[in-house]
Amino acid sequence: MISTIKENAQKILRELPEGVELVAAAKQRKPEEIMEAIEAGIKIVGQNYIGEARTLYKTIGKRAKWHFIGISKTVKHDLLRRNVLQMFDMIETIDSEGIASELDGRCAQINKIMPILIEINSGREPQKSGVMPDNVEELLARISSLQNIKVMGLMTMGPRFGDPEESRPYFIETRKIFDNIKTCNLFNAEMKYLSMGMTNSYKIAIEEGANMVRIGTKLFGERK
Numbered sequence: 229m230i231s232t233i234k235e236n237a238q239k240i241l242r243e244l245p246e247g248v249e250l251v252a253a254a255k256q257r258k259p260e261e262i263m264e265a266i267e268a269g270i271k272i273v274g275q276n277y278i279g280e281a282r283t284l285y286k287t288i289g290k291r292a293k294w295h296f297i298g299i300s301k302t303v304k305h306d307l308l309r310r311n312v313l314q315m316f317d318m319i320e321t322i323d324s325e326g327i328a329s330e331l332d333g334r335c336a337q338i339n340k341i342m343p344i345l346i347e348i349n350s351g352r353e354p355q356k357s358g359v360m361p362d363n364v365e366e367l368l369a370r371i372s373s374l375q376n377i378k379v380m381g382l383m384t385m386g387p388r389f390g391d392p393e394e395s396r397p398y399f400i401e402t403r404k405i406f407d408n409i410k411t412c413n414l415f416n417a418e419m420k421y422l423s424m425g426m427t428n429s430y431k432i433a434i435e436e437g438a439n440m441v442r443i444g445t446k447l448f449g450e451r452k
């Protein structure tokens with residue numbers, strides 16, 4: 229028998245250690261599916277695409293918090309270009325000074341201070357998004373004077389593997405960066421959230437210090 233979204237959500241929430249926040253990764257899901265998750269206790273919805281986010285926001289509105297988790301360059305620019313920043317409570321995937329300062333400017337226009345996470349390319353894969361581990365501190369220094377964004381932590385995807393155990397070193401590396409920045413007490417950068425782990429890897433991510441996990445498939449079922 230196939231379990232319902234409600235059952236999945238309740239099970240995941242019951243099993244998550246205290247202090248770990250669940251982001252429902254909701255790409256390609258219908259409003260009623262997301263409402264079912266919210267009714268079961270999901271508080272944060274993650275959105276990759278602006279069009280989908282707009283549609284969902286119309287029906288769901290402030291019944292959840294909205295995190296932008298889009299990783300492609302195009303979609304990040306889409307986020308800035310279109311008038312949607314008002315709906316988001318956090319942008320998890322900032323990975324360059326350019327994007328950060330553009331976001332800052334847009335947020336200034338709408339009088340908003342946007343919490344952000346820095347996306348780390350923990351696999352050091354040149355074709356992928358995220359700032360390289362060695363460049364994180366420099367990026368933080370460069371964006372520290374921006375008044376309308378507030379760095380709240382780090383996010384990573386990590387390389388994709390069949391065996392989630394292979395993700396562990398990338399989570400460990402990201403955690404090290406997180407702890408390191410924490411001890412530096414940088415201006416305008418609070419290391420509160422460490423967002424890593426998805427359906428196949430979140431348990432390992434939590435063992436390695438994640439306090440925010442982004443889960444889609446295990447909650448909503450396989451995507452088409």
Ligand SMILES: *Cc1c(COP(=O)(O)O)cnc(C)c1O
Pocket residue numbers: 253255276297298299385425426427428442443444445446
């Ligand atoms: C889709 C997505 C997830 C969740 O993936 P699942 O494997 O379905 O749990 C997490 N993070 C990001 C950025 C995603 O796009």
